[in-house]
Amino acid sequence: MKNFIRVTIDSVILFAATILPGITAASGLSAWLYVLAGILFLLVNIFPNMFRRLPVKLKTEEGGVYLLCSFLVLLILETAYGIIAGAVWHGMFSDQFWFDALMIYVSELIVFWNGIIRVYVTSSMLGTRWRIIGILCGMIPVVNIIVLMHIIRIAGSEVAMEERRIINNEKRKDLAVCKTKYPIILVHGVFFRDLEKFNYWGRIPEELEKNGAVLYYGDQQSALNVEDSAKELAEKIQTVINDTGSRKVNIIAHSKGGLDSRYAISCLGMDLYVASLTTINTPHHGCEFAEWLLNKTTEGFRSGIANKYNSAFRLMGDASPDFLGAVGDLTASKCDEFNKQVIDSPDVYYQSVGSKINKALTSIFPLNFSHMIAKYFDGPNDGLVSVESSKWGSNFTYLESKSPDGVSHADVIDLMRHDKPDLDIREFYVGLVNGLREKGF
Secondary structure, three states: OHHHHHHHHHHHHHHHHHHHHHHHHHHOOOOHHHHHHHHHHHHHHHOOOOOOOOOHHHHHHHHHHHHHHHHHHHHHHHHHHHHHHHHHHHOOOOHHHHHHHHHHHHHHHHHHHHHHHHHHHHOOOOHHHHHHHHHHOOOOOOHHHHHHHHHHHHHHHHHHHHHHHHHHHHHOOOOOOOOOOOOEEEEOOOOOOOOOOOOOOOOHHHHHHHOOOOEEEOOOOOOOOHHHHHHHHHHHHHHHHHHHOOOOEEEEEEOHHHHHHHHHHHHOOHHHOEEEEEEEOOOOOOEHHHHHHHHHOOHHHHHHHHHHHHHHHHHOOOOOOOHHHHHHOOEHHHHHHHHHHOOOOOOOEEEEEEEOEOOHHHOOOOHHHHHHHHHHHHOOEOOOOEOOOOOOOOEEEEEOOOOOOEOOOOHHHOOOOOOEOOEOHHHHHHHHHHHHHHOOO
8 A cells, every 4th residue: 555655645746746847838837847847757767765764776676666556557647638739729730739649758767767777777677587577568569568567566566575674674673583502604516616796695694693693604615525515614614613602503604505414424423523514405315317417328428527717716716616516426326335335314304394486497507407307307496406315314405486497406505695575584484593592402
């Protein structure tokens, strides 16, 4: 209701500012009305949500939504005004008619582009697909209005979601719902590094820290076999223990990071220092499709890919990247052997999370392609890891979305900073960590 009132006020002001010059010219009223019209039009275009106290990015996006809604309202009002004014007052196709038409066209153009640029620049939920569709359909009558309404709906729901998050964080600010007994180590998956400028976990760490979490990162190399990655992780756990004085840590690990963590806990003595392990889309039972790919490709091809990857990541700071070792440990046969040897510690709480892609073609590249292969061999999957393979521990959470693309291997860690209308991934992690807190970890 509040949004409806704001859009109505903006639309009325813009409509009045658009028709005032025409009325002034026709009636001989004071030229000050020109100035008033210009000021009103300028103010609404610069400050469409003037009295809203929001972060700059969110306020800009919300302003864009208001302007695009006003554009649609103005389209109806100004078209009706132009027809009535032309037929009743000025005469159709008179000089005054063309003057009014020009003012209407220019004002609509300004309001539209002001709104669409704001939304395109700030929205994460809109994604690349709808930005491209919006551009391609921009000049197709009727279709462009339908697409624009969809863009408004997506951006509007994103604004509402972000505002709810701000309100929730404000309400629970003093509760520190993510302040766990032990610090948390976030452990990345294969082929990535913990980078300062581009966080592997997207916007999740910031949200957790706002709610009291104390976070550290695994900092292991991008691609090593499980045993070697686990050794690096074990060193990191010891460092965190020494730096914080805490008896233990909680681990939240994504993808291969979950296997690295299990090995460190069970085989390197880290069960003494780990209170809980939460794995996110980890291939605990391996990937049949990875095994098929390794068996189908020639040794020369595998070596060529591995050498290119290893060379590239040495330049990025890896001391000893091992592409084939990392991939080999993710196959179904290797994981079967792994599970027989790496036995869970009774002193550690284990839980897991899994998800799947709904439609390959709408999902993120290149997971949309690997999803189809993985589905053939492994069943429903997130683009790499099947739902069944991700199940481990005493509690399993199936993370789902009714959006066309579902929840991919990248979505579960907010890698692309992309929201979904029915899944707030940051709030999911707040709940996840709060659950650890309530269990005494």
